[in-house]
Amino acid sequence: MPLLxxxxxxxxxxxxxxxxxxxxxxxxxxxFVTKCTxxxxxxxxxxxxxxxxxxxxxxxxxxxxVLDSLAGVSSRSRLAxxxxxxxxxxxxxxxxxxxx
Numbered sequence: 398m399p400l401l402x403x404x405x406x407x408x409x410x411x412x413x414x415x416x417x418x419x420x421x422x423x424x425x426x427x428x429f430v431t432k433c434t435x436x437x438x439x440x441x442x443x444x445x446x447x448x449x450x451x452x453x454x455x456x457x458x459x460x461x462x463v464l465d466s467l468a469g470v471s472s473r474s475r476l477a478x479x480x481x482x483x484x485x486x487x488x489x490x491x492x493x494x495x496x497x
Contacts, residue, residue, distance in 0.1 A: 398411045398412060398413055398414065399411070399412065399414060399452065399482055399483070399484060399485055399486050399487065400412075400486040400487075401418070401421040401422075401425065401482060401486070401487055401488075401489065402448070402486070402487070402488040402489070403421075403422060403425055403427055403488075403489055403491065404447075404488060404489065404490040404491065405490065405491065406427070408425050408426075408427060409425075410424055410425040412424060412482060414481075414482060414483055414484050415481055415482070416481065416482055417477065417478055417479070417480060417481050417482075418442075418444060418446075418453075418475065418477035418478075418480045418481075418482065418487070418489055419431070419433060419442055419477035419478045421482060421489075422477060422489065422491070427491065429442070429477070429491060431477070431478075433476070433477070433478040438463070439463075440463045440464070440466065440467045440476065442476050442477040442478045443464070443467055443469075443470070443474060443475075443476060443477075443492060444474070444475055444476075444477045444489050444490060444491060444492060445471065445473040445474060445475075445489070445490040445492065446473050446474075446475050446480070446487060446488065446489055446490070447473055447488055447490055448486070448487065448488035449482075449485055449486055449487030449488055450473065450475070450487075451485070452482060452483040452484065452485035452486070452487055453475060453480040453481065453482060453483060453487065454479075454480060454481040454483070456475065456476075456479065456480075457479065459479070460475070460476050460479040460480075463476060464476065469492075473490075477489070
C-alpha cells in the first residue's frame with residue numbers, strides 16, 4: 398500500500414490505492430476544515446501535491462473547473478475530494494486556511 402505524507406506536520410499514513418486524498422487525510426487524524434464530500438463543489442479541499450502527483454488519478458472536468466475559479470492555484474494543485482492515490486507514495490501539503 399502506498400504511503401501518504403501530510404505536510405506541514407509530516408504525518409505518514411499507509412492507505413489503500415484508490416482512496417481519495419481527503420479520506421487519507423481524515424484517516425491520518427489530521428484536522429482539515431472543508432465542507433467537501435466528494436463532488437468538487439467548493440474548492441475548500443484545495444491542496445498542493447509536491448511529490449507523487451503522477452500517482453494520482455487524472456483531474457476530471459469538474460475538478461478543473463473548480464480549480465480554475467480559485468486563487469493561488471499552481472501546477473501542484475488538486476482537490477483532495479477528487480484526487481485518488483495510485484500505487485506510488487504521495488506527499489500532500491495542507492494549505493494554511495484549510496488546516497487547523
